Amino acid sequence: MIAQVCINYQDANVDKVFDYLVPTHFENSIEIGKRVYVNFGVSNRIVEGLVVGIKQTTDIEENKLKSVLAVIDKFSIVSKEQIELALSMKNYYALNLGEALSLVIPPFVSSKQIYNICAKKHEENSNMDDDLKKLYESILKKPVSINSKLVKENKEKIIKLFLKGLLEFDLKNFAIKEDSEKNLPLVEPNYNLTEEQNKALNSIISAFDEGGYRNILLFGVTGSGKTEVYIRAIQYAIEKGKSVIFMVPEISLTPQMIENVQSRIGNKVLVYHSKMKSIDRLNSWLAARNKEAVVVIGPRSAVFAPVKNLGLIIVDEEHEPSYKSEKSPRINAVEVAQMRAKINNIPIILGSATPSIEHYFYAQKGRYFLCTLKNRINKNLPEVLIVDMKKEILEGNKSIFSRLLLSEIENNLKKGEQVLLFLNRRGYxxxxxxxxxxxxxxxxxxxxxxxxxxxxxxxxxxxxxxxxxxxxxxxxxxxxxxxxxSGTQKIEEEIKAYFKDARVLRMDSDTTSKKDATEQIVKKFREKEADILIGTQMIAKGLHFPDLTLVGVIDADILLNMPDFRSRERTFQLLTQVAGRSGREKPGRVIIQTFNPEDYSIVFASKHDYESFYAQEIKLRKMMEYPPYSYVVNFIVVASEQNLAKKGIEHVYTILKDFENETDMKVYGPSENPIFKIENQYRYHILVKFKRAGQMISIANLIKERYNYNNASLIIDVNPLDTL
Ligand SMILES: [Zn+2]
Ligand SMILES: [Zn+2]
Known part of the structure; x- marks a missing residue:
């Protein structure tokens, strides 16, 4: 038996695995995801490594093959399934193995605080000197913490005992904290599902029962009751003894959704995200690992929750850019969720009111199963009016507010109903x-x-x-x-000048940097302690205010003018989302101010017409060969000096030249990035469009391997959300 071992697996630059012979007496205890001691390098020093694969044969000559010296862990620190996920990510995103592993192994897992060293039963033939025996027997009596004095003072002896197979790491006996509030009696819903909801739920349940990897796109307009479908699907999975991962774009903006799920599913709900205190995160991690049939709710990082017996994954608001990581490793949690569903052979639900163009395309082609919720449960959709700001200026109005918006705000204030003003730009x-x-x-x-x-x-x-x-x-x-x-600060100042008695709140990353600040603002506005809420895209997501009946979009052109192929898709999504805040319980209106009143993304958003928007947009994508008609990789080279970055990108270009004869591949660049310098790093890029995913993966990985210009770093962005 051969173990594939990754040394220094916590180093993002590590990308190699080494083969080691597994001595027969370890064959029962060795497992993927356990740590081992091995000899490494010419000096044969003893190092710790992580087993990432087990196989039967190796190409290494017998006399050069080293052996595993000891298996350290009693339980694997990361499951075989998660290692498999890391390997899929490594391949798809052209990552180093160390980067991919860092995603599935949270830092506290390999940190020493949560482990004890325990002694295994004495074996007759292990001859020890008295010193060693004494140490061994004391650990046998009482396990010791890895960072205890005893361990630190006896490092070499401890390793000796490990090599004799007498010690192992075991998780400390943490009592998993139970949240007593969550043990309240579960709430039963007081209404029946609509016909559409029933149909969607039945499709999900039959996909679940049949098993197998399948994507289900749940396309439901805002307020059509997607959450209720999610909850019942979760309940069904849990009844069948399976666990569920439920991903949401942002925890602080979805408190209502989480409360809702908790009130129905109770203490089976685990919240999991990287901003939690590390002890709480450890708690959720242990619970996810040990408990049966749980539902883990969280943003991006929840996709890595170590649940066992995973039966269903749900991604709410699948189109949200926040699922994509902007820093290395540049993964997209939606794609990773799909990989995980595939590994587990289970269905995944992708929910959205404005599906991403790619996913809707796959649904149209029959690759995904499409469920549609067309009707808003309580009320009709709000009326949306577009104001041409060019005309306003021609007619002498130089204010940032159109006359229509001002008069509508005034009406609302008179009626005692609330107003939301959206501008995706903070500051003054x-x-x-x-x-x-x-x-x-x-x-x-x-x-x-x-x-x-x-x-x-x-x-x-x-x-x-x-x-x-x-x-x-x-x-x-x-x-x-x-x-x-204008930024949100200026809007706030001017609106206060127009409406002196109005109570105004502002929500953007400047006013929400303190802990719980977001929740505070949302609460104040919901309890009607303010009349007008001004904010950036934070206010566009998920929030529900019963008395909000007017939404004003101050400048719809900010996203539209971005030099990027997804700018219209983003504009449509954001306008639809922010419009959906209006009139959730009473009839509502939306006013969109723009200098591009004829642009189809704005026109179709105002008509709540996703299908027509999609029909236009997909034509353009086809013509321009953008996704879903191609797979795009952005190769970015950054360096602190301009000429170094330039040399780096030229190196990438030279490597790419080797694939000149490759058909169905188009190279754009090298050129300066639209944002040429960020944090003193100069940036050049080459955009490559591939016809086939397999081709993209193999070429991206080859470029990663061959790139060896040390003065500039290469960033490979697979399926980028923007190319700025
Ligand atoms: Zn000057
Ligand atoms: Zn700067």
Whole structure:
């Protein structure tokens, strides 16, 4: 038997596995996901490694093959299934093995605090000197913590005992904390499912019963009762003894959804996310690992929850960009959820009111099963009006608010109903410019203009760089400096000037940086302690305010003007989502202000017409050969000096040239990234479109392997959400 062992498995740069012979007396105890001691390198030092595979043969010559010295763990620190998931991610995203493993092994798992060293029963033939025997017997009496003094002082002896097979790591006996509040009697729903909901639920249940990997796209307009379908599917799976992973885009913005699920499913619900205190996270991790038939709710990281007997995965708001990681490793949790469903051979539900173009395309082609919820349960959809801001200016209105929006706000305030104003840009003004010499105030670390904040400073929204605002041009010292454009702070100031008696709240990342601040603002607004809520895309998601009947979109063009092939899809999704906040219980209105009133993403969003939007957008994607008609990889090279980054990308280009004869592959670039510098790193990129997924995977991995220019780092972004 041969074990494939990864040494330094916690190092993101590690990408190799080594074959080791498994001596027969370890054949029963060795397992994928357990740690072992092995000899490593020419000096044969003893190191710890993680078993990531077991096989029967090896290409290494017999006399060069080293043996596993000891199996350290009583239980594997990561399941075989999760190692398999890590290997799938490594392959698909062209990651190093260390990066992929870091996703499935939370830091506390390999940290020493949660392990004890325990002694195994004495075997007659193990001859020990008295010292060693003494140590062994004391551990046999009472297991010791790995970071205890005894262990630290006797390192070598401990290893000796491990090599004799007398010791092992065991999880400390943590009592899993039970949340007593969650043991309240479960709430029964007081209504029956609609016909559409029933149909969707039945499809899910039969997919679950039949087993097998299958994608179910649950396309339901806002307020059509998707959550109820999720809950009943979860209940069904749990009754059958299976666990469920339920992914949501962001925990702090979905408290209502979580409360709802908890009230129905009770203490089977585990919340799991990376922002939890590490003790709580450990608690959820242990519970997920040890309990039967649980449901784990959380954002991106929940996809890695170590549940056993997984029977169903649900991804709510599958189109949300927050599922994609913007930092390395650049995974998309929706794709990873699909990999995990495939490994477990189970169905996955992808839910959305505005499905991603790719997923809807697959549903149209019959690759995914489509369930549709067309009707809003209580009320009709809000009425949406588009205001052409060019016309406003021509007719003499230079304010950021159209006349229609102002009069509607006034009406609402009179009626005592609430207003939500959406602007996807925080701060006061996004641009500060010198009118003497034309200089635009720029971040010194990024090629990004600085945003003026009312508190008297300029800030870069990419790297966080901050400087005092002195109102003097940095180039020519002129005082003739002006701010252009509006952020949420300016909207707040102006709205307060128009409506002096209105109570106004603002929700953006500046007002929600403190713990629980988001929840506080949401609560205040729900309890009608404010009339108007101004905010960025944070306010677009999931929130439910019964008295909110007017939504104003201040500038629908921000996303639309991004130089990116998904900009229309994002615009449509965001407008639909924010519009869906209006009139959830009473008739509502939405006003969209734009300079592009004819753009189809805005027109179809105003008509709540996803299908027509999709029909237009998919034509464009086909013509331009963008996903789903191709697989896109963005190869980005970054370095602290411009010429190094340039050399790096030229190196990538040279490697790509080897695939010149490859058909169905198109190379764009090299060129500067649209945002050329971020945090003092210069950025060049090459965009490659592939016709086939297999081709994309093999070429991306080859480029990763062959890239060896050490002065600039290569980032491989598979299926990027944007190419900025
Ligand atoms: Zn100037
Ligand atoms: Zn910056």
């Amino acid at each position: 003004s996004p641009i500060v410019i010198c009118r003497e010499c034309g200089y635009v105030f720029m971040c010194k670390n990024c090629s990004i203009s600085l945003t003026y904040h009312k508190e008297g400073y300029l800030r870069c929204h990419y790297c966080g760089y901050k400087e005092e605002y002195r109102g003097v041009c940095a180039k020519c010292n002129s005082k003739y400096v002006r701010q252009y454009g």
